[in-house]
Amino acid sequence: MGERSVTIRDVAAAAGVSTATVSRTLDPDGSGGVSEKTRLRVFAAAAGIGYRTNLAARSLKTRSTRTVGIVAPELANNFFMDLAEGIEKELSAKGYTLLVASSDNSVEGEKKRVAMLADRMVDGIVVIPAGSRGEHLSSLHTGGIPVVLVDRLVEGTRIDAILSDNEAGARSLTAKLLEDGFRRIVFVGGDKAVSTARERMAGFKAAMKAAGIRLNRDSFRLGGMEVEDGFAHMDVILKSGRPPEALVAVNLLVHLGMERRLLARFPGRRTEGYMPVIAAFDESDYTPFLPACRYTVAQDTASMGKEAVRRILERIARRKKGGNGFQEEQFQTGNTEPQIIRLPVTILKHFQDR
Amino acid sequence: MGERSVTIRDVAAAAGVSTATVSRTLDPDGSGGVSEKTRLRVFAAAAGIGYRTNLAARSLKTRSTRTVGIVAPELANNFFMDLAEGIEKELSAKGYTLLVASSDNSVEGEKKRVAMLADRMVDGIVVIPAGSRGEHLSSLHTGGIPVVLVDRLVEGTRIDAILSDNEAGARSLTAKLLEDGFRRIVFVGGDKAVSTARERMAGFKAAMKAAGIRLNRDSFRLGGMEVEDGFAHMDVILKSGRPPEALVAVNLLVHLGMERRLLARFPGRRTEGYMPVIAAFDESDYTPFLPACRYTVAQDTASMGKEAVRRILERIARRKKGGNGFQEEQFQTGNTEPQIIRLPVTILKHFQDR
DNA sequence: CTGTTAGCGCCTTCAA
C-alpha cells in the first residue's frame, strides 16, 4: 500500500553488489572489509536513489538502537534540562541520539518511563532519580541494559553515579555566611530520603561545628524540596519571634519558594523590614534578581553530562564486545563497587546591599 | 547469543493458541475479534512468562511507532519545555509517547533532528520552528508524515499551526502601558523574519496608533530575540539622551537581557536613577522578581499543547484510515488551507513601585 | 473467532 520504500536491495542493485556488501558499507560501527572502490560505489548509489536505513529493521536484528534515554523528574526544570542538553550534545557527537522522558516526579512514573525506554531497546539509560528507591533500576542494570544515575543517589542499588560534591558545596556555602559574620543560620528544606539533601545538610552541620556554633532543633527547617515547601518554611520563619540572620536553601525550588514568600509581604517591591540573607544551592539565570540571595552553589552540569555520557558509553561498549557478555556482566556488577564520581562545585557571590 | 527473548510464539504456546491470536489480543488498536475467554488466557500467559512486545519488530511490520516527536529550539528553555511537558501528558493519555529533540536554535539542526525522527518512524512531528523557513518540513508533511507547528509560523509552508494571538496580546500589553499614562514607549527586540516578532510588533503599532501617538524610528529597537540582544538594546537606551518611559520586550529572553543590563548598573541592588517600566511577552516563575517588569503576557501553553496533540493525532488517524491514503493526503494538502489556531493570552500585572 | 503463512528490511554466519 502506498509507496514502497527504498531498501538495501535497491541500493545493491543500483551499485551492482550484494545486499551484504551494502550492509557492511553502511555499518555504523565501520566493520570494514569493504574495498574503497565498492564503498564509494555503494555510497553513490545510496545517495542517488535516496536510501534511508530502516532503523526498526536494523534494531530487530541487532537488538540495539544507538540511542540512550534519559528520564528526568520533570522537563520544565532548568537544572535537569541543562543536563539533558549537555548530554545530548556529547551523545550526538558520538553518533548516538537521546530520548528524553519525564518521570513526572514519581517513582511510579519513573518505572513506566524506564520500561518504555527498555521496550524501545535504548542501549543505555541515564536516570535523574525521582525518588529514593530504585529496585526497578537495579534489575534493568543487572538484567543487561546499562544505567547511570545523575545528580542523586538511590537506595538499594549498585549503579554508577555522577554527583556534585554536595557536602563540600554546602560546607563552603555555609562558611561564606560565617565569614560574613552571620551566626544564627538556619538550613531550610530537604527530605532525609534524598541523598542530595542529606549530603548538603551534613556539609552545613560540619561548617557550623567547625565554627564552634551549637546546633539545635531550630537550626533546621527540614522537609520538602519543592517551591511550596520553601514558601511554607519561610512563612513560619517570618512569624517566629527571633528570625535567623541567614538561611541556607537546599535547592533552587525551595529557594524560589522562600523568595516568593518574602516578596508576598509587599504590595509593591519595597523591601523594608526583616530581610534575611539567603545562600542557596543551584544557580540559574534568575538568581541574580532574587532579592535575598547572596550566595549560590553552581553545579557543573556540563561536566556532569559529559561524565555521564562517558560512563554509559563505556558500559555499552563493554557489553557489546563481551560477546556473550551476560555472565560476565553479572560478575562485574556483582563484584565491582559502583563508581561514584563527585564533581566540584563553585560558590557564586551575588551582590546585594541590604 | 545470550538469553533468548520471550516472543509471541512463547505466549502462543503457553496459552495454547496461535501467534495470530496473541497478536490480535495484544493489538494496541484493539482490533477485536478475540473471544473474552482467550483474551484472558493470552494475557495470563503473557504476564506469566514475562512477555514484552518487541517494538522494533512491530514497527518494521506496521511502519508506525505510536510515537510523536517534538523538536524544540532548545531544551533549557522554560517556555518550550512547558509546552513539551503538556504535550507529553496529553500524548501518553492516548497511548502515545513523546520523543524530545533539540534543534539547537538552527534550521540546520532542525533539519537533522526532523530527519532523525522520521528515520525512527515517528507517526507525527510537532515542531517549534527554529527559523523562518521550512521547506524541509513541507516535504515531510506532504511526503506522508504529519507535522504541526507550534508557537511560530514559517515561510513557504502550508502546515497547521497552533499559535498565541500575538497581535492582540501586544495590543493589550501596550494599552495597559498607555492607560498608566506612559507615552514614550519603545518596542525592543524581534527579528522581522520571525512571525511572532512581526505580529507582536504589529500589535504594538496598532495600540499606539489607536492612542493617537506618532511612531517614528526611535519607537523601535529591533533585532534579535536572545538575551544578549536585550542587553545590547538596553545598553543603547541607557546611553541615549532622552530614554523612554516604558519598554515593550518582544519575548522572555530579550526581557531578561534588558533587566540584566539594568541590574549591571549597580554594584548592589540599589535601583536609584533611571528605571523604565517594562511590559514583556512571556511569564515565568521569575518575572515577579524582575525589577522593571510591570506587565507580562502569559501564553496558554497547556492549551497549545492540547491543541497540538489533537491536531497531530487527527492527522495520524486520517492517514491510517485512508488505506492508500497517499493521493488523498496529497489532494488534501494541496487544496486545504492550513488550519491556524490562535489561542488567547492573558495580561498579568506585576506589582512594583518605582 | 482462530490458525497458517508470508514477508517487513536488515544483518551475519558461512562459503567462495
Add this chain to the structure above:
DNA sequence: TTGAAGGCGCTAACAG
C-alpha cells in the same frame, strides 16, 4: 573482499 541465504519478532491476509 564479496555473495547467498536464513532468520530477528511481529502482523495481516487468507482460509477455515
